[in-house]
Amino acid sequence: MNRQELRLALRMIPFLNELDGDAHGVLQLREKRWLVWHPDVVASLWRNDRTLGHPKSRTLSPLLGNGSMLWMDGPEHAEYRRFIGPALRGRNLVRYEEIIHELVGRTIEELRPGDRVGLAEWTRKLTLRVVGRIVLGVDDDVLLQAFSKWLDRRLGNRARTLAHRFLGRGVPRFDDEVDRMLLDRARNAEPPALAALLPPTNLRDQLVSLLFAGHETTAGATAWTFYWLDRNPELCEEIQAGDEELLTATIMESLRLCPPATLAGNRSTPTGLVLTPSIYLAHRRKESFPDPKSFDPHRFLGKRPPSSHFFPFGGGVRHCLGMDLALLEIRLIVTALLRRRQVRCLRPRSCAPQLRGAAMAPPPGLAMVTTCRP
Known part of the structure; x- marks a missing residue:
């Protein structure tokens, strides 16, 4: 690993910020990695994603x-997407909407007025509950808490x-007890729980991947949306009045400025060249988004940027299968919390992003205080 790769690994956001504004849009990290x-x-x-390889993540694998x-x-990847994809979009979203409403309502009721709650921690707890119900078919807070502690x-x-990435040397970092609970719960799951639809091969890996991917980035995107609404009270008032189009645009603009995934995985060519798309930098190109550092949801009203400019959920054959579910979840969480509570962020200006792997969330110090609406 050379100096450029080391800087990306050790100080990712400051390193990317140094590249912000570079119109070339490519940077050689080492001989065959860009x-x-x-x-x-x-x-x-x-366009060519089906012909490319997709190397494992040294942090997540x-x-x-x-x-x-x-x-x-x-073919294995294509078959899996054909198998699991329909369960995460279309008419199935109506059923998930009921689940989200129920769990959001319960989690909001647990917020005692006046308490200071870590914003990112609260959204992670909620989104893990939602994906846990969708994947496993039941509520199991004991299992989900154990899973969350293992990730932390x-x-x-x-x-x-x-430390996990460089000192672990790629050795699996499983938790036997968490895995046992997951497999026990999954083997007793019944449709429409996703666990009941999964093939038995590599079941543990699929369960962990669904739980991780299904809550971590959604939680970050939800927390960032609340952060930007707190910084823009007039915008918040319009959304509270029921402007759903503006809410969607606000979520998209939050995903642009604060993408919960900073990178879109790796692609490898037959010659051994490895290319890593940077979501963070693509979203801040002034050639793609005028005045890119300004928060302006109106740039998304009635407009859909090309997928080569704006790709918070990745792209190509690897785009996130849960994109529609994630956007639905963010909309419902924001709408429900603003309708039932008054929300205020504490110290919003000192909000340096926290990285969890390559996922970007508000720091633990960003807390919210809620009060009951009259």
């Missing part, structure tokens, strides 16, 4: 397992992530 964010390069990757759907390629031990802050 960081890319120019729309033309990204568009070419998306020891946690999620080598059998995770995130590392599948070729590995990814809870940047120091833990780096």
Whole structure:
């Protein structure tokens, strides 16, 4: 690992900020690895994605397992997406909407007026409850708390992530008790729980991947949306009045400025070249988004940027299967909390992002206080 790669690994956000404004949109990290964010390069990757390889993440593969759907390629990957994709979109979203309403309502009721609650911690707890119900078919807070603690031990802050990545040397970092509880619950699941639809091969890896991918980035996106609404009270008032189009645009603008995933995985060519699309830098190109550092949801009203400019959920054949579910979840959480509570963020200006792996969330110090609405 050379100096450029080390800087990306150790100080990712400051390193990316130094590249902000570079119109070339490509940076050589080492002889055969490039960081890319120019729309033309990204568009070419998306077009040719079926012919490219998708190397495992050195940070996540020891946690999620080598059998995770995130590392599948070729026919195996295509078959998995055909198998699980329909359960995460279309008419199935109506059923999930009922689940989200129920769990959001319960979690909001647990907020005692006046309490200070870590914003990112609260959204992670809620989104893990939601994906836990969807995947396992039942509520199991004991299991989900154990799963959350296991993740925190590995990814809870940047120091833990780096220690896990560089000192673990790719050795699996499973938790036998968490895995046992997950498998026991999954083997007793009945449709429409996703666990009942999964093939038995690599079941543990698929369960962990669904729980991790199904809550971590959604939680970050939800927390960032609340952060920006707190910074823009007039916008918040319009959304509280029922402007759903503006709410969707606000979520999109939050995903642009604060993408919960900073990178869109790796792509490898037959010659051994590895290309890593940077979501963070692509979203801040002034050529794609005028005045890119300003928070302006109106840029998304009635407009849909090309997928080579705006790709918070990745792209190509690896775009996130749960995108529609995630957007539905964010909308319902924001709407329900604003309707039932008055929300205020504490110290919003000191909000340096926290990385959990390559996922970007508000720091633990960003707390919210809620009061009951009259």
